[in-house]
Amino acid sequence: MTMSDASHDKPAMDPALLAKLTGGLGDRGRVSKICSAFGEVYSEFFPDVIKSETGLDVTVNYLGCEIGYKNHLIDDLSANVTLVDATLRNWSQNVTLACGNGFVITLMEHLLGATADTIEEPADRLLSIIELDLAVMVFDKIAKVLRSAVNAPGGFEPSLSAPHAHDARPRPAEDKPDEFAAAINMSLTLAGIVSEFSLIVPQTALLKTKVTPPKPKRQAAGASPEWTEQLGDQVRRSHVTLEARIRLQDLTLRTISKLMVGDVIPFRDSGEVRVEVSANSKELYICEFGRSGENYMVRVKDTMNSDDELIRHLMN
Secondary structure: OOHHHHHHHOOOOOHHHHHHHOOOOOOHHHHHHHHHHHHHHHHHHHHHHHHHHHOOOEEEEEEEEEEEEHHHHHHOOOOOEEEEEEEEOOOEEEEEEEEEHHHHHHHHHHHOOOOHHHOOOOOOOOOOHHHHHHHHHHHHHHHHHHHHHHOOOOOOOOEEOOOEEHHHOOOOOOOOOOOEEEEEEEEEEEOOEEEEEEEEEEHHHHOOOOOOOOOOOOOOOOOOHHHHHHHHHHHHOOOOOOEEEEOEOOOOHHHHHOOOOOOOOOEOOOOOEEEEEEEOOEEEEEEEEEEEOOEEEEEEEEEOOOHHHHHHHHHO
16 A cells, blocks of 8 residues: 555544534633623613613623534524624624514614514514615624624724525535534523524634623614604615506406407596506505606606605505
């Protein structure tokens, strides 16, 4: 047997042992202690952040941590969460944040004027486009607390990917090695509605971290103008699919049953044709039907409600 054959036949080192030797896997007690420190920071500080930005009272409780391969930990999360991938220079390039959709849905209802007694337990569903815009702001606050807690050298800001649904997350490449991580799990309670959020952090970063609790600041009681303005801007820039409905001339069932390709059904109106424009099954505008060059179009003649009422309709 040649030297190269002997080297080729040598069994590979156990991944867990290799990770322990290279600082990528710590003992459970040490990892749990660090995760608990993160839980304490979020329990104390994150409610202050939400209170100062929205005027709403949120409770955060640390639920414990899970240890394992990072991709497996993400797979084990509830399907009713939205994820972002985060990097923080001089700390970690591979953090994943997860937030329960129920929290974002409930927060949106509050910010659009609903009261606690009218808000029901949200259904398990994906976030709408407008709710995803709000999720961007929520994840930004979660990441800012993380940045303050780890105090990475250089004072760099976190960089976040666009929020995406758990089921829409691309599968990792099979030839890309996974790494050991910890999922730091916390509950979020707003107006009696309980959701969860998690930080999934590689142990290579976690084991080098000394968690530094930020100093709580005295927060104002009301929502900050910056948050309110940003939310309004996010909502108004969100895309909404419109539908136009035109009433057609009444026909008998006999006539309808005999319609063929190429047959014409007249509009009911004579002269200006009335068009009702709606979105999400909510009527928005009364329009007239017409043509501009080669394109058909509708011209707005009247609105159903005020701007704020229209936005509220679209959100419900």
